[in-house]
Amino acid sequence: MPNLPRRLLLLTAATFLATPALAQAPSFSTTVRNQAFDPAEITVPAGKKFELHITNADAAPIEFESHSLRREKIIPPGKTAIISIGPLKAGNYEFEDEFHPKARGQLIAK
Amino acid sequence: VLAVAVIVFREVLEAALIVGIVMAASYGIPRRERWIGAGLGAGILGSVVLALIAGQITAAFSGMGQELLNATILLLAVGMLAWHNLWMAQHGREMAIHARGVGEGIRAGSRPLTALAVIAASASLREGAETVLFITGIATSGQETVLSMALGALGGLAAGLAAGVTIYAGLLRVPLSKLFTVTAWMVLLLAAGLAAQAMGFLVQADLVPTLGDEMWDSSSLLSEGSLLGRVLHTLLGYNSRPMGVQLLAYLGTLLAIGAPMYWLARPRSPRLPVVAAASLILAANLAA
Numbered sequence: 542m543p544n545l546p547r548r549l550l551l552l553t554a555a556t557f558l559a560t561p562a563l564a565q566a567p568s569f570s571t572t573v574r575n576q577a578f579d580p581a582e583i584t585v586p587a588g589k590k591f592e593l594h595i596t597n598a599d600a601a602p603i604e605f606e607s608h609s610l611r612r613e614k615i616i617p618p619g620k621t622a623i624i625s626i627g628p629l630k631a632g633n634y635e636f637e638d639e640f641h642p643k644a645r646g647q648l649i650a651k
Numbered sequence: 652v653l654a655v656a657v658i659v660f661r662e663v664l665e666a667a668l669i670v671g672i673v674m675a676a677s678y679g680i681p682r683r684e685r686w687i688g689a690g691l692g693a694g695i696l697g698s699v700v701l702a703l704i705a706g707q708i709t710a711a712f713s714g715m716g717q718e719l720l721n722a723t724i725l726l727l728a729v730g731m732l733a734w735h736n737l738w739m740a741q742h743g744r745e746m747a748i749h750a751r752g753v754g755e756g757i758r759a760g761s762r763p764l765t766a767l768a769v770i771a772a773s774a775s776l777r778e779g780a781e782t783v784l785f786i787t788g789i790a791t792s793g794q795e796t797v798l799s800m801a802l803g804a805l806g807g808l809a810a811g812l813a814a815g816v817t818i819y820a821g822l823l824r825v826p827l828s829k830l831f832t833v834t835a836w837m838v839l840l841l842a843a844g845l846a847a848q849a850m851g852f853l854v855q856a857d858l859v860p861t862l863g864d865e866m867w868d869s870s871s872l873l874s875e876g877s878l879l880g881r882v883l884h885t886l887l888g889y890n891s892r893p894m895g896v897q898l899l900a901y902l903g904t905l906l907a908i909g910a911p912m913y914w915l916a917r918p919r920s921p922r923l924p925v926v927a928a929a930s931l932i933l934a935a936n937l938a939a
Binding site: 603 | 654661705706784788851855857864875876
């Protein structure tokens with residue numbers, strides 16, 4: 542199906558891919574171990590794009606999910622996932638492991 | 652048991668709603684059950700394969716394999732929904748007027764059936780792989796007995812399927828003369844919502860700009876965490892905190908599918924070529 546707007550978006554995407562600006566994004570990490578995020582609270586800069594690195598140190602896959610961040614990603618056991626986030630407004634953004642909803646945490650954007 | 656059921660239900664819900672709508676939208680098309688069923692089967696098989704190679708997918712494309720795969724599957728579904736709607740816009744009127752004319756339309760080419768199969772496959776593939784991973788995950792961690800896990804999974808699956816059957820049965824109560832107008836709108840909104848979801852994955856992979864991280868926040872009114880929020884998220888593409896690029900994709904898809912639909916479905920005014928030819932012949936006769 543011809544879909545011009547999407548093509549334009551993909552074109553924009555390609556342009557953005559070609560720029561090395563992403564390399565400068567700061568990164569923050571957390572690890573899931575025994576079905577808990579450690580650290581469970583991460584302070585991140587507001588108004589700035591950054592990367593969140595999530596390591597799954599458990600034996601079962603997890604699904605990082607956050608409605609407020611609008612992010613979801615499955616992380617197989619022993620793997621680290623990288624998610625691009627922001628720029629966020631100042632505030633608290635909760636996240637959880639959808640497969641083990643007891644595992645929760647939050648990003649605090651300041 | 653309940654925790655497993657809730658999670659499986661969440662994963663199945665979106666696929667079930669999509670298939671329910673597509674079943675209603677293709678009402679009267681012969682052999683649609685077989686094609687949609689085949690699509691579902693392929694999607695479920697594919698889910699198992701995806702779950703098996705989840706590690707490789709996550710690692711692919713410098714860690715963005717999952718996002719690219721999700722976005723691709725979603726955009727494929729958008730394309731097929733568009734195809735279906737445009738085909739229906741062209742043939743739907745004839746179908747509504749004399750219900751048995753459907754078969755003839757289909758004989759002109761079985762293409763919409765392929766679209767239906769691909770939509771069913773893509774709907775079951777994405778959420779299916781997550782469900783398989785989740786279930787195998789609990790199975791390996793051994794926190795639940797096999798029985799409680801199986802009961803939970805089946806309960807969640809049944810509840811999800813019930814939602815799909817409900818929307819299908821509800822749509823079939825619409826009089827046949829209006830059914831395809833209603834389903835065309837639903838398919839259109841569904842496609843726009845899936846396109847916006849695809850943008851979410853591309854942003855997550857840092858492949859497209861957000862164009863505004865949060866256009867508004869209506870999560871205090873209706874959160875996607877609630878059941879209603881989830882259902883509307885699938886049906887209308889409801890998003891309590893949309894990104895600019897998602898809004899753009901939503902509106903762009905509405906326009907990209909809606910405009911040709913409108914154009915194809917509008918009543919043809921007296922056939923122009925026929926009128927032109929007739930007047931030419933008349934003019935030629937008069938001149939002679």
